[in-house]
Amino acid sequence: YAMENIGLNASAKPVKSAKIIGEVLGKYHPHGDASTYESMVRMAQDFSMRYPLVDGKGNFGSIDGDAPAAYRYTEGKLTPITSYILNDLKKDTVEFRANYDNTLTEPIVLPSRIPNLLINGSSGIAVGMACSFPSHNLSEVMATLIAMIKDPGATTTQLMKHIKGPDFSGGGIILNSKAEIRNAYEQGLGAIKIRGEWKIERLQLPRSKQQIIIHAIPYGVNKARLIEKIAEIIIAKKLPPLIDVRDESDDKMRVVLEIKPGTDTKKIMTYLLRHTELENNFQLNFNCLKPNGEPARLSLKEICRYFLDFRKEVVIRRLKYELS
Numbered sequence: 001y002a003m004e005n006i007g008l009n010a011s012a013k014p015v016k017s018a019k020i021i022g023e024v025l026g027k028y029h030p031h032g033d034a035s036t037y038e039s040m041v042r043m044a045q046d047f048s049m050r051y052p053l054v055d056g057k058g059n060f061g062s063i064d065g066d067a068p069a070a071y072r073y074t075e076g077k078l079t080p081i082t083s084y085i086l087n088d089l090k091k092d093t094v095e096f097r098a099n100y101d102n103t104l105t106e107p108i109v110l111p112s113r114i115p116n117l118l119i120n121g122s123s124g125i126a127v128g129m130a131c132s133f134p135s136h137n138l139s140e141v142m143a144t145l146i147a148m149i150k151d152p153g154a155t156t157t158q159l160m161k162h163i164k165g166p167d168f169s170g171g172g173i174i175l176n177s178k179a180e181i182r183n184a185y186e187q188g189l190g191a192i193k194i195r196g197e198w199k200i201e202r203l204q205l206p207r208s209k210q211q212i213i214i215h216a217i218p219y220g221v222n223k224a225r226l227i228e229k230i231a232e233i234i235i236a237k238k239l240p241p242l243i244d245v246r247d248e249s250d251d252k253m254r255v256v257l258e259i260k261p262g263t264d265t266k267k268i269m270t271y272l273l274r275h276t277e278l279e280n281n282f283q284l285n286f287n288c289l290k291p292n293g294e295p296a297r298l299s300l301k302e303i304c305r306y307f308l309d310f311r312k313e314v315v316i317r318r319l320k321y322e323l324s
Contacts, residue, residue: 001107002028003054003078004089008046010080015055017071028099028106033071043066044076049120050135050169055079063170063253065223084113092321093314111314115141115307117288121166131287134166134192134219146305156186156301163300165192166282171197171216175279185300188199188286196278200265212257212265218280223247227255231277239271 002023008015022037029036042048044056047063058074061067068074078086094112098104121135148154150309165174165181174181175193186189197216203209217223230245241263246256259268273279287297293305298306 001086001089001110003076004082004086006063008077010055010078010083012077013166014055014077016074017056017058017074020076021071023151027104030100037071040071040076042065047170050167051081051138052079053082053085053120058242064175065222081114085110085116086315087111087113088318091318093317103212109310111318113311114138115145116305118303126295127155129287132283132285133288134282134284136163137167140164140167145304145308148301148308154301156182156299159301159304160185166218166284168194168282170219171223172218184284186303188284188297188299190284190286192282193279194280195273196221198269209261210265211259212268214255214257214278215253217253217255217278219282221277223253223255226277228255230272233272234276238275239268242268 003009003020006015006020006023007042008020017040018038020040024036025031025033040054041060044052044054044060046052054076055078056074056076057067059069060074071126087112089107095108096105097108100104115151117133118136118141119138121133124130140163144159147159147162151158160178160182163185165176172194173196175195176184180190181192184192196214196218198212198214201211201213205213217226221278224247227247230242233239234242234245241260242257242260243260244256246258248254248256257268261266269278285297286299286303287295288303290296290298291310
């Protein structure tokens with residue numbers, strides 16, 4: 001909201017993060033600059049968010065766990081998708097409240113046309129409760145909402161024709177069965193098992209030599225730590241056919257595992273899946289606030305229903321504003 005207010009939309013020129021953080025602290029959020037910058041950094045990381053909301057210029061950290069540059073060095077502006085989240089804000093579509101010193105107003109919620117909670121996920125811990133939402137594919141979520149408009153009584157099984165399951169930013173394969181995912185969506189609770197992806201690459205020279213290339217790892221796994229763990233296994237000689245591990249990543253992930261000729265690659269990967277974070281669980285817990293501010297664990301269908309009711313309210317308020 002602060003970025004939108006100073007005209008930092010997707011077509012604008014990026015400004016220093018320090019200016020954005022100052023804007024937020026001075027007008028709306030009189031707390032620590034570090035926590036405010038951290039949340040801005042997270043919104044710019046494509047490995048943290050499925051659909052980043054901030055277009056960051058400069059060092060915003062990496063999947064290896066490197067820290068971002070200080071906010072006096074980096075720059076940012078909003079990404080194009082945020083126009084759907086902030087659209088119609090000036091048309092009396094949502095309630096506003098006074099800011100901390102009663103000099104300005106800020107929106108209580110944003111009149112979003114996309115359910116950001118589902119597409120970008122969220123995780124947090126409060127007093128005695130926690131939530132953990134995985135990210136989902138935007139096209140699939142929108143198809144689900146359209147199906148619910150056409151048939152308000154649709155079951156979770158019918159909704160899963162559109163949403164097949166979570167869609168994580170780092171790629172990887174989901175190992176759960178359809179029944180397990182449906183169960184998690186119905187109860188708002190479960191675990192998603194994610195496995196990294198790899199392929200076998202044959203070398204031209206020397207002939208018959210092959211290597212394993214890991215090109216996707218589970219969401220939330222630190223790549224540098226994963227490579228460290230594989231290196232420890234090699235040094236301890238727990239897996240003799242595995243000779244070396246190298247990180248050849250650039251824009252795309254590429255972790256190379258060198259193996260002895262004639263090695264059974266399946267056995268190597270089975271061992272690594274068991275002893276490293278190449279296979280990982282993501283806890284799913286749909287705990288969230290209902291529109292009346294009451295926390296509850298909701299099913300996927302209930303979340304979609306509340307979002308559609310909210311959209312209806314926003315559209316009616318917009319039309320009334322335009323008519324007046």
